[in-house]
Amino acid sequence: DTEVTQTPKHLVMGMTNKKSLKCEQHMGHRAMYWYKQKAKKPPELMFVYSYEKLSINESVPSRFSPECPNSSLLNLHLHALQPEDSALYLCASSQASLMRNYGYTFGSGTRLTVV
């Protein structure tokens, strides 16, 4: 299995809703990432987990809450989002120790629309 699987592919939520994005990989990667991508822009890093511990938070607002319950799963919990949070949310994974040699593997993303 050489894929990163993200669910759902599309999500529409109201500003008072609570929802979660899910990401799963079975490549034995011990580093996992959340990126946010606005239309016609490059991806921007949000969070990095290394060995199931949060290692980087790029000053992301608290309405985004990441969780890494085990080495294969990464969640992004969403609460009280704003319309400007509408974007493509990308999950990625990599070998924690060999990331420099192999780069990331990305999922296909969740297209989030906040109404």
Add this chain to the structure above:
Amino acid sequence: AQSVTQLGSHVSVSEGALVLLRCNYSSSVPPYLFWYVQYPNQGLQLLLKYTTGATLVKGINGFEAEFKKSETSFHLTKPSAHMSDAAEYFCAVLMDSSYKLLFGSGTRLLVRP
């Protein structure tokens, strides 16, 4: 501080023509460089990477890139464009001593019949 600059937000070529997408980087240490492709409404797919060793790197779908330290460049090329190559291409550099991948602004490749 490291940075990545992609020259040209849009590049248009005819089918069968040479593809050249430009990427320049700034890094105080030997860089780790990557090219990713993104098709509409999809995630990013790794095309190729430069870490150490050979400066001419071959990737998937007939793409290759050459690391030129003297020019701080890592341009992406393909000898003959196919319609299926139409996509957004991102150059990226791995930030010093971290897991952070810094992307350039992207270049949209258009392929004319």
